[in-house]
Amino acid sequence: MADKSCRPEDFEAFVSRHENKLYRTALAVMGNVADAEDVVQEAFLRAYEKAPAFETGGHETAWLIRVTLNLCRSRLRSPWRKRTEPLLVSYPAAEPEQRKLLEHVLALPSKYRAAIHLFYYEGYSVKDIAHLTGQQESTVRSQLTRARQKLKSVLKEDYHESI
Amino acid sequence: MKAYNDYLDAISVSNTLHNRFVSCATNAGPARYLTMVRRYAAAFACLAVVLLGALTVPRLFPENTLPIAGLSQQPAAGGHIIMGSGSSDKNEKHEQDLSPAKIIDGSGYAQADACYPVPEPGACQFIAPVSDAMADYAGTDAVLFVAINIFSADENPLADGSEEMQKEIRRLTDLGYPMRYSQAWTYQGKGEQIPYTYLSGLFTVEALENFPAGADYGYSFYFAHNGDGSPAIVDVSAFEPPGDDLDLTAAYADPDFGAYLPVDLPSGFTFESATRVNDQEKNSLSALWIKGMGEIHWRVSALGEDDQARITSIADRQNYDLARYPIPRADSVPDELREIVTDPIFRMEDLTLEVVQARADEAADAGDISGPRMRFSVLYGDILVEIRIKGATPEDIFQLLQQIEK
Numbered sequence: 001m002a003d004k005s006c007r008p009e010d011f012e013a014f015v016s017r018h019e020n021k022l023y024r025t026a027l028a029v030m031g032n033v034a035d036a037e038d039v040v041q042e043a044f045l046r047a048y049e050k051a052p053a054f055e056t057g058g059h060e061t062a063w064l065i066r067v068t069l070n071l072c073r074s075r076l077r078s079p080w081r082k083r084t085e086p087l088l089v090s091y092p093a094a095e096p097e098q099r100k101l102l103e104h105v106l107a108l109p110s111k112y113r114a115a116i117h118l119f120y121y122e123g124y125s126v127k128d129i130a131h132l133t134g135q136q137e138s139t140v141r142s143q144l145t146r147a148r149q150k151l152k153s154v155l156k157e158d159y160h161e162s163i
Numbered sequence: 164m165k166a167y168n169d170y171l172d173a174i175s176v177s178n179t180l181h182n183r184f185v186s187c188a189t190n191a192g193p194a195r196y197l198t199m200v201r202r203y204a205a206a207f208a209c210l211a212v213v214l215l216g217a218l219t220v221p222r223l224f225p226e227n228t229l230p231i232a233g234l235s236q237q238p239a240a241g242g243h244i245i246m247g248s249g250s251s252d253k254n255e256k257h258e259q260d261l262s263p264a265k266i267i268d269g270s271g272y273a274q275a276d277a278c279y280p281v282p283e284p285g286a287c288q289f290i291a292p293v294s295d296a297m298a299d300y301a302g303t304d305a306v307l308f309v310a311i312n313i314f315s316a317d318e319n320p321l322a323d324g325s326e327e328m329q330k331e332i333r334r335l336t337d338l339g340y341p342m343r344y345s346q347a348w349t350y351q352g353k354g355e356q357i358p359y360t361y362l363s364g365l366f367t368v369e370a371l372e373n374f375p376a377g378a379d380y381g382y383s384f385y386f387a388h389n390g391d392g393s394p395a396i397v398d399v400s401a402f403e404p405p406g407d408d409l410d411l412t413a414a415y416a417d418p419d420f421g422a423y424l425p426v427d428l429p430s431g432f433t434f435e436s437a438t439r440v441n442d443q444e445k446n447s448l449s450a451l452w453i454k455g456m457g458e459i460h461w462r463v464s465a466l467g468e469d470d471q472a473r474i475t476s477i478a479d480r481q482n483y484d485l486a487r488y489p490i491p492r493a494d495s496v497p498d499e500l501r502e503i504v505t506d507p508i509f510r511m512e513d514l515t516l517e518v519v520q521a522r523a524d525e526a527a528d529a530g531d532i533s534g535p536r537m538r539f540s541v542l543y544g545d546i547l548v549e550i551r552i553k554g555a556t557p558e559d560i561f562q563l564l565q566q567i568e569k
Binding site for chain 2: 011012015016019020023024027028037040041044045047048049070074075077091093094095097098101102105116120121
């Protein structure tokens with residue numbers, strides 16, 4: 001049966017608390033605005049419907065990120081998914097260097113992009129990312145290593161950073 | 164990664180988008196409730212469909228009414244179907260030429276990303292992708308495979324299998340709008356795929372525009388999708404006239420098509436069902452073997468005029484080599500090749516293992532078996548063998564096809 005409903009009384013505040021984080025995560029994984037918007041909308045819809053009980057704010061955030069990543073994966077699996085305007089067209093990079101890096105990041109496989117985003121942008125540890133994505137820590141570590149190898153030419157300052 | 168972080172820091176959710184997130188969640192009550200009900204009652208729904216089918220199929224196919232015709236991309240012998248009349252008199256029937264019938268599902272159309280109010284009684288609502296498709300195919304004979312929600316005046320959806328729903332389906336069927344329950348799947352828990360049923364129909368744009376809405380109900384038309392966003396598969400057999408179920412021995416003994424069924428199936432595959440259809444519209448023999456979630460579906464019929472366009476030489480690899488077309492194929496397959504790339508027809512004398520391998524699409528969907536999926540057809544003289552494969556290798560299938568040497 002369904003879990004006990006713990007729907008936030010102020011759902012708008014709940015959305016405000018998480019929307020930017022989820023939107024950026026979805027953008028990083030999907031690589032375009034239209035899909036990212038749909039994914040985040042669906043994630044909030046699920047949060048509204050399921051209204052699970054969260055012990056902490058961190059738990060709440062982790063649940064939402066996990067749902068968002070799962071929805072991204074589902075959408076990416078669809079063979080007939082219609083790609084729309086690329087991310088860099090919707091949100092142009094400020095400088096050539098930034099554009100170059102983003103082009104390289106967006107060219108990575110989506111699973112690498114998810115790992116890169118959660119590690120570098122969200123600041124999650126490998127262990128946290130493994131928990132969020134449902135993968136082994138060694139898998140996440142391998143994804144990060146391979147992603148950084150692919151980004152080697154544009155990731156000068158970070159390349160030797162340990163994970 | 165500072166540049167990456169700076170880039171994302173500069174991106175934030177706009178007010179419009181924020182409002183969409185909030186309103187879509189808080190306003191999606193009835194439709195989502197329906198989904199939840201369907202999700203948790205899937206097992207019951209499947210049973211209900213079987214019972215419903217047994218009880219109502221005879222009533223849904225009046226003797227003088229053809230069910231949807233020409234849907235297997237074969238030429239409909241008469242090429243006509245009884246469809247609902249125009250708005251001038253919605254209680255009359257008229258015949259509408261539906262040949263050749265091209266089926267349009269949600270492929271190539273993004274899922275609806277907006278919220279919609281429940282349609283008022285007497286009104287029809289076409290959710291954005293359906294309305295887009297209607298615009299794209301207006302004035303053509305293309306047939307849209309749509310899902311339908313029927314709402315009562317109190318804005319609640321009619322329950323599947325309820326007396327009210329059956330009565331309304333019967334009314335629409337009598338007006339030439341046959342409907343069937345179809346099945347798609349959604350996710351539950353950690354990637355578990357569970358089936359759900361929905362009311363569906365195959366209609367031309369003209370038929371949709373003239374849909375004979377009842378005064379007591381609101382109707383919402385949309386493209387059904389699976390949990391991973393892929394379009395729900397058109398179960399053409401559900402719209403086919405009921406055929407004769409056969410056992411395997413009787414299927415092999417069929418004088419017209421039995422010899423075109425495979426004999427030595429790959430290890431583990433067991434016979435599930437076979438159907439013979441032979442009426443004014445169709446003449447075919449279908450057989451299904453399964454192995455867990457794997458399946459080998461074989462359909463034998465005479466080559467139709469509409470099939471001719473899908474016959475390809477193996478030299479024309481652009482017509483069938485899936486490796487040339489990365490996913491998403493909505494982007495990579497040119498529109499003019501969509502039909503032939505989806506289901507090419509090879510002459511048996513040309514067929515090689517490499518060609519079969521070129522039709523294999525690797526899939527690793529959670530909740531389903533991994534491994535290749537294949538869809539193509541093979542021509543033995545003027546006999547067409549259409550195959551749909553899940554869970555068998557190209558080598559297995561090539562061997563099966565070679566068993567049938569004509």
